[in-house]
Amino acid sequence: MSTLAVLGGPQIAPQGVDETRWPVVEPADVQAVTDTLLSGQLSWMNDTRVPALERQWADYVGADHCLAVNSGTAALHAAVAAAGVGPGDEVLVPALSFLASASCVLHHQGVPVFVDVDPRTFTIDPTQLAQHLTDRTKAIIAVHLHGLPADMDPIRQFARQHDLVVIEDAAQAHAATYNGKRTGSLGDLAAFSIMAGKNLATAGEGGLLTTSSADLRNRADAVKMFGETVGADGHRDYNAHTMGWNYRLSGVVAAFTSTQIERLDGYTAQVQEGARALTKALADVPGVVPPYVPDDRTHVYHHFRVLLDGSVAGLPDGVFRQAVHDSLLAEGIPVGEYQTRPLPGQTLFQQRIGYGGGCPWTCGKSTRSYRQEDYPATLQVIRSSLVVGKRLCMASFRDPDSVERYRDAFTKVLSNIDELREYASTIDYVEPWQRESRLW
Numbered sequence: 001m002s003t004l005a006v007l008g009g010p011q012i013a014p015q016g017v018d019e020t021r022w023p024v025v026e027p028a029d030v031q032a033v034t035d036t037l038l039s040g041q042l043s044w045m046n047d048t049r050v051p052a053l054e055r056q057w058a059d060y061v062g063a064d065h066c067l068a069v070n071s072g073t074a075a076l077h078a079a080v081a082a083a084g085v086g087p088g089d090e091v092l093v094p095a096l097s098f099l100a101s102a103s104c105v106l107h108h109q110g111v112p113v114f115v116d117v118d119p120r121t122f123t124i125d126p127t128q129l130a131q132h133l134t135d136r137t138k139a140i141i142a143v144h145l146h147g148l149p150a151d152m153d154p155i156r157q158f159a160r161q162h163d164l165v166v167i168e169d170a171a172q173a174h175a176a177t178y179n180g181k182r183t184g185s186l187g188d189l190a191a192f193s194i195m196a197g198k199n200l201a202t203a204g205e206g207g208l209l210t211t212s213s214a215d216l217r218n219r220a221d222a223v224k225m226f227g228e229t230v231g232a233d234g235h236r237d238y239n240a241h242t243m244g245w246n247y248r249l250s251g252v253v254a255a256f257t258s259t260q261i262e263r264l265d266g267y268t269a270q271v272q273e274g275a276r277a278l279t280k281a282l283a284d285v286p287g288v289v290p291p292y293v294p295d296d297r298t299h300v301y302h303h304f305r306v307l308l309d310g311s312v313a314g315l316p317d318g319v320f321r322q323a324v325h326d327s328l329l330a331e332g333i334p335v336g337e338y339q340t341r342p343l344p345g346q347t348l349f350q351q352r353i354g355y356g357g358g359c360p361w362t363c364g365k366s367t368r369s370y371r372q373e374d375y376p377a378t379l380q381v382i383r384s385s386l387v388v389g390k391r392l393c394m395a396s397f398r399d400p401d402s403v404e405r406y407r408d409a410f411t412k413v414l415s416n417i418d419e420l421r422e423y424a425s426t427i428d429y430v431e432p433w434q435r436e437s438r439l440w
């Protein structure tokens with residue numbers, strides 16, 4: 001095995017990995033977009049593409065209703081509002097996720113209460129829900145992080161016992177399943193992002209909310225549409241019944257999304273194949289633990305996150321992770337950190353800035369404050385793991401050559417433990433949450 005590139009040896013993947021090919025744009029997508037443009041039906045008042053997309057996605061996930069909106073964050077906010085969250089109400093949210101999983105609660109004046117994650121699945125730990133329950137708890141946001149569904153049975157059972165609404169944050173988990181059912185049909189409401197980097201990618205930005213409750217659908221619809229009620233026939237009474245925004249999606253974007261949905265299963269299967277191949281190859285590589293997938297779930301690998309075990313080199317996990325990170329980058333393959341601090345460690349929560357004047361915390365008379373030290377599993381996951389591929393598996397895991405490059409680079413770096421240790425001795429280690437974000 002040659003010298004590690006980080007110590008001046010030759011790169012194992014000088015050609016790098018091509019991550020530009022996502023979303024895939026086929027003639028059918030172009031046709032759908034141009035047909036929409038030429039139809040002359042470009043206003044929400046006469047558009048037919050958004051309702052068609054809503055029916056198609058509801059049927060795909062196995063829910064009764066879908067609302068198309070203009071981002072995943074909008075879908076989450078509309079779900080939180082539909083759940084009846086108001087000033088001072090608390091919502092349980094995993095400490096490890098993207099900001100929007102928690103800020104959507106603030107958007108409706110609620111207060112996020114963070115729960116640590118399961119260290120193997122990286123999703124909210126159902127055994128820790130009870131310790132955060134108060135008489136103000138209203139809902140749980142279960143994030144299917146990186147494409148693996150959260151453990152929904154115990155979450156739903158807990159929610160039933162305490163009369164809580166379950167919202168799935170499925171932004172990263174289109175087409176994943178839990179006990180044979182697709183995400184989007186596993187809670188009371190679900191929110192998907194279809195931003196161009198997601199597994200179901202549109203041309204820019206968008207979101208999809210699903211539910212099987214007509215009441216929840218109608219409440220979310222009012223949030224999407226200025227707080228008004230719009231009849232099935234498009235009738236509008238220009239009377240806002242509640243706070244609302246303009247979260248409508250363009251018909252052009254909807255048309256592009258519909259043709260993408262037709263190919264989603266094919267793309268998902270390709271990525272799963274690449275992830276399976278890499279998982280198998282990494283099984284024999286010391287110090288690296290590929291994503292864990294419990295038997296009751298399927299993973300769709302929005303991110304392929306590996307845990308790194310410093311004990312194989314006699315190094316602390318954080319130092320080992322950083323040495324492996326630097327070494328893999330030097331070999332020519334993209335690997336990165338996903339979230340460098342727990343959500344409760346972000347300044348928004350530390351300083352409770354929100355809307356100013358302490359709101360929504362003070363206006364909701366909430367005394368909640370946040371300490372990231374309360375989330376040891378989340379801190380350990382951040383300290384000791386990396387995501388493979390420049391954050392998106394869909395771009396490279398479909399390509400067997402890229403997967404082989406990942407395999408070869410991991411094998412080279414982790415078979416050279418002595419050199420890795422030598423490089424590690426030059427690192428002035430700082431925990432990720434104590435330094436400026438460093439993505440690549």
Ligand SMILES: Cc1ncc(COP(=O)(O)O)c(C=O)c1O
Binds near residue numbers: 071074101143172206
């Ligand atoms: C877990 C999670 N939730 C919510 C969102 C927000 O989606 P969007 O960027 O479409 O608003 C994202 C995407 O960035 C996400 O990864």
